[in-house]
Amino acid sequence: MLxxxxxxPAPATPNVPNxxxxxxxxxxxxxxxxxARLRRIPMDVxxxxxMAAVVLVMSxxxxxxxxxxxxxxxxxxxxxxxxxxESFALTNYREVAxxxxxxxxxxNSVLITTLGAGLKVILGLACAYALVFVDVPLxxxxxxxxxxxxxIPGQITIIPNYTLIAGLGWLNxxxxxxxPGLASAFGTFLFRQHFRSLPVSVLEAAELDGAxxxxxxxxxAVPMSVPTIAAVSLVSIVGEWNEYLWxxxxxxxxxxxxxxxxxxxxxxxxxxxxWGVLMAATTLVTLPILVxxxxxxxxxxxxxxxxxxxG
Amino acid sequence: xxTSPALAGAALGSDQSPxxxxxxxxxxxxxxxxxxxxxxxxxxxxxxxxxxxxxxxGPNIALLxxxxxxxxxxxxxxxxxxxNLGASVARFVGLGNYVEWFxxxxxxxxxxxxxxxxxVTVGGGLVLGLGLALLLNQKLRARGVARTLAFAxxxxxxxxxxxxxxxxxxxxxxxxxxxxxxxxxxxPQWYSTTPWALIMIMIVYLWKHAGYVAxxxxxxxxxxxxxxxxxxxxxxxxxxxxxxxxxxxxLGPVTFFLLxxxxxxxxxxxxxxxxxxxxxxxxxxxxxxxxxxxxxxxxGRAGYASAAATILFVILLIITAIQLKYVERKVHxx
Numbered sequence: 001m002l003x004x005x006x007x008x009p010a011p012a013t014p015n016v017p018n019x020x021x022x023x024x025x026x027x028x029x030x031x032x033x034x035x036a037r038l039r040r041i042p043m044d045v046x047x048x049x050x051m052a053a054v055v056l057v058m059s060x061x062x063x064x065x066x067x068x069x070x071x072x073x074x075x076x077x078x079x080x081x082x083x084x085x086e087s088f089a090l091t092n093y094r095e096v097a098x099x100x101x102x103x104x105x106x107x108n109s110v111l112i113t114t115l116g117a118g119l120k121v122i123l124g125l126a127c128a129y130a131l132v133f134v135d136v137p138l139x140x141x142x143x144x145x146x147x148x149x150x151x152i153p154g155q156i157t158i159i160p161n162y163t164l165i166a167g168l169g170w171l172n173x174x175x176x177x178x179x180p181g182l183a184s185a186f187g188t189f190l191f192r193q194h195f196r197s198l199p200v201s202v203l204e205a206a207e208l209d210g211a212x213x214x215x216x217x218x219x220x221a222v223p224m225s226v227p228t229i230a231a232v233s234l235v236s237i238v239g240e241w242n243e244y245l246w247x248x249x250x251x252x253x254x255x256x257x258x259x260x261x262x263x264x265x266x267x268x269x270x271x272x273x274x275w276g277v278l279m280a281a282t283t284l285v286t287l288p289i290l291v292x293x294x295x296x297x298x299x300x301x302x303x304x305x306x307x308x309x310x311g
Numbered sequence: 312x313x314t315s316p317a318l319a320g321a322a323l324g325s326d327q328s329p330x331x332x333x334x335x336x337x338x339x340x341x342x343x344x345x346x347x348x349x350x351x352x353x354x355x356x357x358x359x360x361x362x363x364x365x366x367x368x369g370p371n372i373a374l375l376x377x378x379x380x381x382x383x384x385x386x387x388x389x390x391x392x393x394x395n396l397g398a399s400v401a402r403f404v405g406l407g408n409y410v411e412w413f414x415x416x417x418x419x420x421x422x423x424x425x426x427x428x429x430x431v432t433v434g435g436g437l438v439l440g441l442g443l444a445l446l447l448n449q450k451l452r453a454r455g456v457a458r459t460l461a462f463a464x465x466x467x468x469x470x471x472x473x474x475x476x477x478x479x480x481x482x483x484x485x486x487x488x489x490x491x492x493x494x495x496x497x498x499p500q501w502y503s504t505t506p507w508a509l510i511m512i513m514i515v516y517l518w519k520h521a522g523y524v525a526x527x528x529x530x531x532x533x534x535x536x537x538x539x540x541x542x543x544x545x546x547x548x549x550x551x552x553x554x555x556x557x558x559x560x561x562l563g564p565v566t567f568f569l570l571x572x573x574x575x576x577x578x579x580x581x582x583x584x585x586x587x588x589x590x591x592x593x594x595x596x597x598x599x600x601x602x603x604x605x606x607x608x609x610x611g612r613a614g615y616a617s618a619a620a621t622i623l624f625v626i627l628l629i630i631t632a633i634q635l636k637y638v639e640r641k642v643h644x645x
Binding site: 025028029032044047048050051054055057058059060061062064065068076077081123124126127129130131134135136139142145146149151152153155156157158159160161162163164166179180181182183184185188212213214217238241242244245248249259260263264267272275278279281282285286289290293294297300301304305 | 357360361363364366367368370371372374375376377378379380381382383385386389396397443446447449451453454456457459460461462463464465466467468469470471472474475476477478479481483484486489502518522523526527530547549575579581582585586600603604607608613616617620621623624627628631
């Protein structure tokens with residue numbers, strides 16, 4: 001494919017002072033190919049340089065955070081900045097623990113995340129199963145109720161929900177933090193999409209064998225949906241762990257306070273001076289999610305980008 | 312999708328011991344002889360289905376009604392009250408809060424901040440994300456590492472990310488100060504001067520969100536058949552021409568999706584502003600979303616804040632409606 005078929009008279013090229021358009025194009029193509037091959041090497045250099053820059057921009061802040069969490073105040077304020085701390089002593093972490101009950105907050109975060117994400121997935125699964133497989137009148141309406149909830153931003157619900165939770169005496173309680181965010185329109189929507197793709201014959205066979213809806217849900221629908229459940233669970237875990245606005249509004253007592261709210265509390269206690277201590281707390285908040293992300297990246301990404309694929 | 316009546320009848324039949332009574336008839340409502348007898352049975356199946364439906368879908372839907380729909384409607388109502396958070400008395404003022412919001416001398420600042428923040432984070436996010444995606448779509452060694460790193464900040468707590476960048480932006484001992492000094496620039500007072508505080512937050516927002524945009528664009532790029540690029544190359548199109556004439560137009564729907572979703576999340580962003588500036592200095596980083604929080608929970612003017620929340624909701628709803636209309640049309644004509 002490198003030369004043109006002999007239909008075009010080849011010797012025409014050097015002799016004719018004004019070569020035809022066809023020949024012109026062949027020549028251009030040949031040159032382009034040669035140029036592309038020559039360009040490939042500097043092009044690679046450019047691409048790798050840009051990629052290295054991206055890697056640095058993305059990773060240095062996180063590395064800097066972890067390194068700073070081990071630095072003594074003198075090292076943080078030293079004028080030519082030093083990269084590595086003199087020692088990897090846990091002084092800053094100890095200071096975090098003496099300023100705020102960080103252990104308790106870690107426990108709160110784990111508890112709120114586990115309960116919140118777990119219940120969210122169960123509620124979403126059960127609701128999606130009913131929406132797909134249980135035949136009742138007004139099922140479409142129920143689905144529209146779930147779907148439209150996707151369009152209501154959580155932010156506009158904060159004031160009425162706050163007055164309700166305060167009225168119930170649920171401020172500073174786990175249920176006050178967890179329950180208002182439990183209903184999951186997004187998870188239900190994804191599970192419904194997935195259930196509709198399941199082979200109906202399997203569930204019909206189970207039904208013929210006398211399996212009731214609950215049994216069909218737990219023994220058939222759930223085992224056939226493990227990747228989707230994993231994706232929704234991971235998205236919920238990340239969401240619950242990072243959730244800030246709602247817990248910040250309903251909690252001012254460290255006993256039930258989750259980590260991100262504790263972080264802004266620490267910021268107020270320590271001020272914007274003691275960066276080693278602040279970075280130690282920041283590391284504690286980010287590290288668990290970072291580890292989950294690195295280990296289960298594929299599933300988590302699948303969940304976070306699911307909206308793009310279906311939308 | 313739904314259980315057919317025949318199956319429901321069969322399930323009922325199999326629940327009972329076979330041939331227990333002639334009235335129940337043989338399993339399967341298909342035989343015409345069984346019709347009159349199957350009618351009450353079918354009604355019983357229906358009643359049981361309703362019970363099962365309520366048990367499975369009820370809790371989720373009830374929670375949505377109580378914690379999503381009820382507050383949405385109440386928010387409209389609150390927006391017409393002069394009412395302080397926690398107070399037991401409220402005065403009905405009709406559209407008074409809206410009138411106040413539109414005539415408030417601070418409103419132009421809030422609107423400008425929101426619009427600038429939205430334009431820069433959405434526009435910048437799309438450009439950076441697309442660039443990142445085009446880069447990571449090249450056959451480069453270790454691009455997986457770059458992809459992972461680019462996406463990592465997206466899953467981290469906004470408060471933590473804000474805090475760690477606050478340290479980097481610190482005008483006295485921040486990492487950025489040193490970098491700027493190395494290129495001969497002086498560090499602006501990021502925390503406390505007017506345009507710089509907003510610029511700081513927008514930079515961090517882009518750092519946190521560009522990886523998400525890139526990931527969606529990568530999925531879009533990988534969906535473009537290689538044949539199309541090969542064809543363009545065979546026709547003598549330069550790589551740049553292929554990019555502009557073939558690849559980018561085909562990314563149109565992805566771009567539109569991202570435009571909508573990133574606008575929605577940009578308008579709702581809260582955590583970074585909270586961690587980095589708390590809306591200051593002098594309200595220069597207070598977006599509409601942040602104003603709802605400040606008015607509702609710091610000033611305590613819940614009625615006024617609800618009016619601002621309603622305005623935000625209407626804006627978000629219009630954006631979503633545009634998306635739905637577009638998606639519908641796409642489905643219709645494809």
